[in-house]
Amino acid sequence: xxxDNIAERDYLxxxxxxxxxxxxxxxxxxxxxxIGVFGDWGSGKSSIxxxxxxxxxxxNNKGTVCLQFNGWVLEGYDDAKAALIESILKSFEENTSIxxxxxxxxxxxxxxxxxxxxxxxxVKNVAVPIVxxxxxxxxxxxxxxxxxxxxxSGDPQKIFDAISDLDYENFKKTYLKEGNGGSLEEQYQLVxxxxxxxxxxxxxxxxxxxxxxxxxxxxxxxDRIIDNLEAIKLFLNVDNxxxxxxxxxxxxxxxxRHRYKDLIERDEAAENKRVxxxxxxxxxxxxxxxxxLSDSEVETYITLLFCEDEFGKPGMEDVIEAFKVFxxxxxxxxxxxxxxxxxxNDDDVKIRLEEKINLISKLSPLIAGNLDGNPRQIKRFLNTxxxxxxxxxxxxxxxxxxxxxxxxxxLEYAEPSTFAELYRWQAQGKGYAQPLMDLEKKTNxxxxxxxxxxxxxxxxxxxxxxxxxxxLANVDLRDYFWISRDRLESMSDVMxxxxxxxxxxxxxxxxxxxxxxxxxxxxxxxxxxxxxxxxLFAQLTKRAIANSGERKQIFNLFEFMIDEGCSCDKExxxxxxxxxxxxQKPAIKEIVARIAEKHEAYNDLKD
Numbered sequence: 112x113x114x115d116n117i118a119e120r121d122y123l124x125x126x127x128x129x130x131x132x133x134x135x136x137x138x139x140x141x142x143x144x145x146i147g148v149f150g151d152w153g154s155g156k157s158s159i160x161x162x163x164x165x166x167x168x169x170x171n172n173k174g175t176v177c178l179q180f181n182g183w184v185l186e187g188y189d190d191a192k193a194a195l196i197e198s199i200l201k202s203f204e205e206n207t208s209i210x211x212x213x214x215x216x217x218x219x220x221x222x223x224x225x226x227x228x229x230x231x232x233x234v235k236n237v238a239v240p241i242v243x244x245x246x247x248x249x250x251x252x253x254x255x256x257x258x259x260x261x262x263x264s265g266d267p268q269k270i271f272d273a274i275s276d277l278d279y280e281n282f283k284k285t286y287l288k289e290g291n292g293g294s295l296e297e298q299y300q301l302v303x304x305x306x307x308x309x310x311x312x313x314x315x316x317x318x319x320x321x322x323x324x325x326x327x328x329x330x331x332x333x334d335r336i337i338d339n340l341e342a343i344k345l346f347l348n349v350d351n352x353x354x355x356x357x358x359x360x361x362x363x364x365x366x367x368r369h370r371y372k373d374l375i376e377r378d379e380a381a382e383n384k385r386v387x388x389x390x391x392x393x394x395x396x397x398x399x400x401x402x403x404l405s406d407s408e409v410e411t412y413i414t415l416l417f418c419e420d421e422f423g424k425p426g427m428e429d430v431i432e433a434f435k436v437f438x439x440x441x442x443x444x445x446x447x448x449x450x451x452x453x454x455x456n457d458d459d460v461k462i463r464l465e466e467k468i469n470l471i472s473k474l475s476p477l478i479a480g481n482l483d484g485n486p487r488q489i490k491r492f493l494n495t496x497x498x499x500x501x502x503x504x505x506x507x508x509x510x511x512x513x514x515x516x517x518x519x520x521x522l523e524y525a526e527p528s529t530f531a532e533l534y535r536w537q538a539q540g541k542g543y544a545q546p547l548m549d550l551e552k553k554t555n556x557x558x559x560x561x562x563x564x565x566x567x568x569x570x571x572x573x574x575x576x577x578x579x580x581x582x583l584a585n586v587d588l589r590d591y592f593w594i595s596r597d598r599l600e601s602m603s604d605v606m607x608x609x610x611x612x613x614x615x616x617x618x619x620x621x622x623x624x625x626x627x628x629x630x631x632x633x634x635x636x637x638x639x640x641x642x643x644x645x646x647l648f649a650q651l652t653k654r655a656i657a658n659s660g661e662r663k664q665i666f667n668l669f670e671f672m673i674d675e676g677c678s679c680d681k682e683x684x685x686x687x688x689x690x691x692x693x694x695q696k697p698a699i700k701e702i703v704a705r706i707a708e709k710h711e712a713y714n715d716l717k718d
Contacts, residue, residue, distance in 0.1 A: 153487025
């Protein structure tokens with residue numbers, strides 16, 4: 112099994128990305144710069160950040176400071192801008208090599224941050240003009256207001272309390288200069304002053320290069336993502352600084368859309384359609400998109416993960432060294448079992464590794480294609496695979512094949528709905544999925560498409576999956592789905608017996624006559640075994656809770672079923688409790704009242 116934490120060793124060859132980014136930062140004349148390391152969740156962004164931090168720490172250059180932060184850690188703070196700036200200043204304050212003169216400047220900056228936080232700087236309220244006015248001698252404020260601000264200067268909380276209920280629009284109209292070209296400039300004085308002090312602090316600390324690594328920014332809420340990016344751009348992006356942001360670009364784009372949705376929705380002009388693109392380009396000068404792992408890289412990654420599982424982390428030195436030598440001469444081929452065997456002396460270990468690696472390596476093209484070459488997804492896939500294999504061993508399942516397990520799991524991870532359909536097919540065929548016979552035959556015959564009846568199986572990924580070995584049409588799949596129950600139970604009603612699903616579909620037809628519904632209950636529901644009846648009642652309850660649009664229809668069905676003698680007391684009481692029938696529409700309350708009036712078991716539901 113493998114930990115989901117950031118990898119301590121580079122099994123992906125991602126050092127090349129870290130070295131490229133470092134080279135860009137170190138190139139003369141490139142600072143200040145903000146670099147976005149963009150990639151999907153689990154694509155290796157954090158590993159690159161760790162490599163960058165280690166590379167700069169190993170240099171031990173007193174003129175270079177590399178700080179690392181997790182954007183998600185700052186999520187819970189009242190002011191994301193202030194929290195980020197404060198975290199950076201705290202890191203400087205704790206650095207023993209910083210001269211005393213510079214630390215005095217740090218304390219001054221920290222007080223500025225506390226002051227900004229106390230008055231809500233950056234929010235659309237009176238804070239911005241008040242702060243700007245106080246720094247410029249009150250030029251844009253009336254004399255009484257300026258004296259009032261100064262009287263609070265030693266106590267930020269008093270300022271916050273005093274301005275919290277102030278009518279900003281009226282204040283602005285009365286005291287701020289309008290139309291004379293000065294007010295906007297005055298409102299930005301605080302930002303300019305902070306930037307100047309921050310630059311002076313770096314100079315006094317003899318810091319020639321400041322690198323700030325911010326990871327997991329995409330885990331923050333949309334407004335916090337933008338606040339952090341704006342803090343970098345407005346306050347910290349001064350000479351000799353580099354910021355490296357690790358995030359999923361799609362989430363950052365969505366955050367920008369969220370922040371400026373009014374502008375985008377209000378005006379369909381072409382320039383406003385570019386708001387997201389232009390804004391991101393202003394914040395991130397150099398976007399660097401991580402590539403997905405190729406088939407050969409996936410197989411290499413799996414090989415090294417199994418080696419780590421066999422040797423443990425301390426025993427990986429020989430394999431890692433062989434991997435590094437191999438990569439220098441050949442960047443594109445697989446570092447596979449043959450290369451590992453050449454680096455290991457123990458014959459028993461070689462045999463165990465070959466058994467483990469050969470199976471998955473055969474499926475590595477499928478794993479790469481269906482898990483999008485994502486390292487974290489691959490690791491999680493392998494952890495689940497190993498766990499289920501152990502479960503099969505403990506359960507002594509006869510004729511259990513790990514290659515079948517692996518192939519089914521690929522479909523499970525890549526196409527959950529198709530995996531659920533395969534489950535239903537095999538359930539109907541007592542373990543054998545009959546439609547697979549036709550599907551596998553067509554792909555074996557070289558046909559690129561299957562008929563419309565199975566159109567969900569027509570995607571290139573699924574067709575490749577169908578064509579790959581082992582074939583499953585003639586395999587009893589019950590044991591394999593039995594050990595996948597954890598996954599199936601999370602897939603809505605996929606574990607519901609097909610006969611129950613079929614009856615629910617018949618009962619839920621809209622507009623059918625009451626007599627027809629009653630007839631279906633008598634002939635189909637009451638003919639079910641008790642356990643299947645309760646499964647049907649439970650599934651109807653789930654649907655009513657999840658879908659308010661079907662709620663009245665399902666309450667009607669329960670009334671008909673109770674009238675016909677169905678034993679659904681537990682499920683109906685559960686439904687009434689979970690949706691709080693007393694606050695539902697009058698039609699639902701009337702149904703409950705009728706049931707309570709007619710049937711003694713439901714007297715407790717009377718008003």
